Amino acid sequence: DIVLTQSPVSLPVTPGEPASISCRSSQSLLHSDGHNYLDWYLQKPGQSPQLLIYVSSNRASGVPDRFSGSGSGTDFTLKIRRVEAEDIGVYYCMQTLQTPPMYTFGQGTKLEI
């Protein structure tokens, strides 16, 4: 099974400052179609997870452009250009490459002001 390891586990940030979260995969997430099947989700306190980024670098509908995703193969990064108070919560990466489907999440990174 593919294991995703996120770092850091906890990320204290100051509003207005940038933030970066890493997600490393035990196997390459690059598909033959050229896309890396790695998504990012944010779970705000008391809420369900919401999709931020799909296939490594594509922002989901309605996601502010201060969020960006990058990476390929086994190393991926989620960046927040300037953190806002509403960005607090736990960020998860998830891989959807493995076939037959055996999807996995990273352990999460808690962003706190």
Added chain:
Amino acid sequence: QVQLVESGGGVVQPGRSLRLSCAASGFNISTFGMHWVRQAPGKGLEWLTVISLDGSNTFYADSVKGRFVISRDNSKNSLYLQMNSLRSEDTALYYCARMNYHEYNALDVWGQGTTVSVS
């Protein structure tokens, strides 16, 4: 309004069964793969299972394989999770989620979750 609403959670004894439901509104689930994901108290997200558009293909995490069964009724716009032989470690908040093929299988719509407590 696109929405998923889970129901059926509750308190159940170890070894017993429970069936969760997920009702979709605002879209037709027959055009989407569907997932169940859970979150144990204070823990992270755990992917459990996925079902194809017509229900002909299902896949499970090792932790629930052989005990849980995912199914769907497209005529009722609903998804289900039959949970058998429940264990204390199955205690969690259970989410259903929509898989969007246009977003390369990302889970773009999530329900609010239903709580299962095995005790």
